[in-house]
Amino acid sequence: MKILLVCSKVFYNKLNYFKKELEKLGHEVFMPNCHDAPETEAKFRGTSAHAAWKAGMIKHSEEVIKNMDAVLVLNYDKNGQKNYIGGATFLEIYDAFRLGKKIFFINDLPEGMLKDELIAFNPIVINGDLKLIK
Helix, strand or coil, rough: CEEECCCCHHHHHHHHHHHHHHHHCCCEEEECCCCCCHHHHHHCCCCCCHHHHHHHHHHHHHHHHHHHCEEEHHHHCCCCEECCCCCHHHHHHHHHCEEEEEEEEECCCCCCHHHHHHCCCCEEECCHHHHHHC
């Protein structure tokens, strides 16, 4: 399968591990926007160019997802929020749903106002077991 890893920037330190492990299982793995330069957004924050940059990244993610079989959401605890997903990650999950791609969560779905929508996307929670990605 062709799999895009999606997550909050604070989890980028986990990307290489998942890429390596998924490739061992025979998958082709793609990294999220700016994974190799997570500080990129900070250069735009607070400027008039930030919204345009962010919009471009969201559109780029949709184009990438079109060519995937699935997304794997790396949702870990962040700042006291269990199994956190942020706004951009939610949009990537939504794009995967709209485009008919499989959606895998590494951990349980987070509680909160978007849980009903996440459930509606019919994700597969793998609880860390990468062999469940098929």
